[in-house]
Amino acid sequence: MENTCKDCCYFLAIDVFKGMCKMDKASISHDSLACGHFSKIAKCKFCSKYKQETEFLGICMDQVAAHPDLVAIHCDSFEWIGMN
C-alpha cells in the first residue's frame, strides 16, 4: 500500500479533511499520496508491540485496546517495527 500524508511526520492537520505540509506549507489532504519527503510518524500500526485485530482495531502489548492510526509520538512503549 502506498504511503499517504496522514502517516507522515510532516503532516499538519487542519481538520479531518485536509492539512498542510510542514516542509513547504502546501495544502494536502489526509489521504493524499505521500511525496519524496515522506517520513513515518509514530503510530500504533508502525509499532512492534501492536497487533492488528480488524481493519481499524488492534491490541497493544497483548493486553490493551489500541487502533492503528493512533499517533504514538508521546507513547513511552512505542517501538518501530523492525527496530528491535
Add this chain to the structure above:
Amino acid sequence: MNKITETYNIFGKQPDEVISSPEVSKEPTARASGLMALYFEAKSSASVEFPYWYSRRWAELDGEIPIVRRAEALKAGFEHLTPVIFPGELLVMGKANYLRGSYPMPWLSESYFMAAEDVMYQEALQSGKLSADKVTTWGKGGGNVTKSEGNVISIAGKFGIRKEEIPALLRIARYWKDKSVDDVGHKYEMMVPAYEVKEALMRSVICMFDSGYTLPQGREVMNYYYPLQFGIGGMKSYCGEMIREVAGSPDMDRLYYYKASLLTLEGLEQWFLHYEEEARLLATLEKDAKQKEEYLNIADRMNWLSQKPPRDFYDALQLVWSFHVAVLNEDAISGLSPGRLGQVLYPFYKRDMEKGILDRNKAIELLECMRVKFTEIDCFASMGVVGGVLSGNTFNNLCLGGLKKDGSSAANELEMLILETGISCATPQPTLSMLYDEKLPEELLMKGIECTKIGTGYPAWVNNQVAMEFLVDNYGHEGMSMEEARAWAIGGCLETSPGSWMPLTLDGVEYYIPGGSAPATSVGVHFLSLPKLLEVVLFDGMDMRTGQRVFQPHGFDLDSYDELWEAFKDYFAQSVEVLTLCNNIQHDAWRKISPSLVNSMLKPDCLAKGKDIGQKGCRYNTTFNVEICGTTNLVNSLASLKKNVYENTEFSLAEYRDAILANFGYKTAREIGSYSLIDQQPREEYMNFKRIHKLSQEAPKFGNDNPYVDEIFKNWEEWYCDMVHDYRSLYDEPMYACQISVSTHAPMGAVTLATPDGRLSGTTFADGSVSAYPGTDKNGPYALFNSATCWDHSKSQNSQLNMKIHPSAVKGRDGSRKFLELIRAYLRKGGFHVQFNIVDSRMLKKAQADPDQFRGLMVRVAGFTQYWVELGKAIQDEVIARTEYEEV
C-alpha cells in the same frame, strides 16, 4: 384573510436603500487576517486521541482512589495530545490535534454519539435524553460537517471524525457504558419519586436537557491568578508541601486532592513541553527567518511557562489561554468566560509599556491572535445541547468596565484595545460585555458604542449595580460583601457570577485583580419551556404533540383566570421539584466520577482548603438555578386568555383548545420550512378560526407599556423568582432564577403547538426573557423598557433583552450619542441587560438566500454572537423577524 405582512415587524419608516456594511470598518493585522482565513477553511473536527489515553489510563487503575484515578487519566490525556502549531500563530495550544478540534468525553455520557440503530442510543432516546436532538437543526454552512463524505464521518451533523477512528471511538464508548456520569446518575435518579414525570418532561421537551452530564461545568468565570502569580512550578511545589503536611491527618480527602492536583499539573507541564518540542521541530524546517524566529520564541516561551510564572504581557496572555484550554479539556463545557481579562492582564501590560518592551501595535496583534484562538473553540456534546442550546457557540464572555475593589472605575487603556480589536478582528469569540456603571468614563462607553455599531452584537450592555445587588442577596450568607461583589463578571452568555479580588504582585507592586470564585453558576434545571407548560395545563396534563401524558390531571376546572394561574403554578412547581432532585443526583455522580481538577485548582479557595469544586472548595457555592424559556409568549398567552376567555367571554377554553389543535387554521412551521410568524401560510379552514386568531393577536402584548399585560408579567416574575429559593441544590443551598433563552427558543418553539397569543405551531418563541415577540412592540423602545422593568431585575441572576436597530437610526456621532442615551435610559430604569443587532433585516434575508456570500456575517442571538451560516434556520428566521427599530 388575516395576512401577516412583511413589514409588520418594522417600527418607524425603513429607508429605501438596503444597508449591507457597517458605518465603521477596520481591518485586522495581516497576521490575524491570515489566521482567520485558515479558520474559515477549517471544519469542526473531532478526535479520539484524548479519550483514548484518558480511558486507557482509567482502565489501568481500577481500585485507585477516584479523584486520583481521574487525575491520572487527565494527565495521560494531556501528555499524549499531539501538538499542532499553525504558521503565523503567536499564541499556541488547542483542545485537540485540529484547528477547530474537540473530542467526545464518554466518561460523562456515551450514548448520544452512537449510531441511531445502536441499542445504547435507543435506550437514551426512550428515556427522553435525546428528545431535544430530534427537534434541533444545524446551520448548513460554515465549519459544520453536515454530512459524511469520503473518509470522514459526520456526527450529529456538526463534527467530522476520521473513518478509521470510528471503531475505536465506539469501543471506548462501550467501555464507559454503566460507568459514565450519565449512566450512573440515571441508575440513581430513577429512585426519585415521580421520576416518570421527569422522563415525560424530557420527552415532551418541556425541559431541554440534564445538566449533570451534558455540560457539568461552565457558565462561570475563570480565575487565572494562581498560574499568573506562581506558575505551574509554584503550584506543584505548593501541592507537594501540602501533601507532606496533610498525609495521615484527619480529613484525608485533602491528601488525595493535593495528590490529584499535583498529577494534573504534571500532565499540563508535559503538554507545554510537547509544544516546545513541536515549535523547535518547525523552526528546523522553516526557511523564512522571521517565522523561524517566532517558532523559536514560542519554544522558549512554552519551556519557560511549563514551570515559571509569566515574565511579560505576551507570556501572561499565553498562560491565560493555555489554562483556559486546559479547563475546557477536563469536561464538556460551554460558557467558560475569561471574565475581566483586561483588568487581569493590565499589570503586565502597564509594566511592559512603561519599560518600552511592548507597544500598542504589538498588543493589538496579540489581542487579535487571542480572538482567533477563542473563536477556534468547539464543544463536543449532543446535538440537542450544541445545536439546540448553544448554536455551536461556546460563550467565552470577556467583560469590560465595572468597578475596582475600592469602588472606583475599573476601566483601563487595555480595555480600550480589547474593544478596538473587537472591531478590527470581529469574531464570535470572545464575546464582550460592558459592565455598565455610572462611574465609567465616557471614552470607554463611546468606544463600546463604536464597537456595538459594527453589527457584531457585542459588547452587550449589563447593569453593574443590579448584578452586585443580586450577588449580595444570594451569596451574602456565604460572606459576599459589597466590596467582593465588585469583582463579579458574566459567566457564559449572561450568568451573573461571583468573583474575588486576588493580590497579584508584580515587581513588588500589588494589584488586586478580579477572577471567578464559584463553580458553574448555571447548572440545575435547564431549561423549562413556559409556553409548552401552559399548553399542557390547557390539555390537563397531556402533551398533544406526542399524545403522551406528562402530569397527572391537575384537577382544576379552569373556569376562572385564577384557577388557570394556580394550575400553571402547580405544574411548574412539580417540574422544578423533580428536575432539581434528578439533577442533584447527576451532579453528585459527576463530582464522584469525574471531579473537576484543573478548574478547581484555579478557583479560590480550593487549593487552600484542599477540596475540589464538588466538595464546596470554592468560596461561593450557591450556584444552581432554575432556567426558563418563552416568558414573553407565556405572558402574552395568559393576557389573551384572561381577556378573551375570562373577561370578555369571547370564546370558551374548549374553543381555544380546538383552535390550538388546528393551529388557527394555518399550516405548521415544519410543513412550510419556516419558523417565523411572517412566513406562515393559512389552510382553507383558516376562516373557521379567523376571529379567534385575530382576537388572540389583538390581545394586550408585552412590550408596549400596557399595565394589563405588564401586571401579569410582574406577577409571574415575583412568584417565580421567589419560589425557586424553596428548592435546594446538591450543595444544600437555595436555588435562584435564571432567564436567558440562548437558542432554546427555537427547538422549544418547534415542539409547541399554537399558543393563545396567536403564535403558530412550531414557530420560534420570542428570544431572551424581556424581548417583545416580533412585531408586537408597537410603541417604541421606551415603552418596551417600561414593560421590561416592571419588576425588580436584581431578584434574578439575569434578564435578557434583545433589540434590532437599523444602522441609519444610530448613524454618525450624534447617532452614537443617542444610542448611548438609549442604553443608559434602560439601565437606569433597572434593566439588567440589553444587546443589539445593528442590521438591516433585508440584508439578513439576502444572506439566508445566498449564504456563501456571507461567510463572515455575524448576528447576535441571545447572549452570544455567531456566524450567520452556522445558525439553524429556526434561529435565522427568528432574528429576521425581530422588530426592527428605524428610530431611537
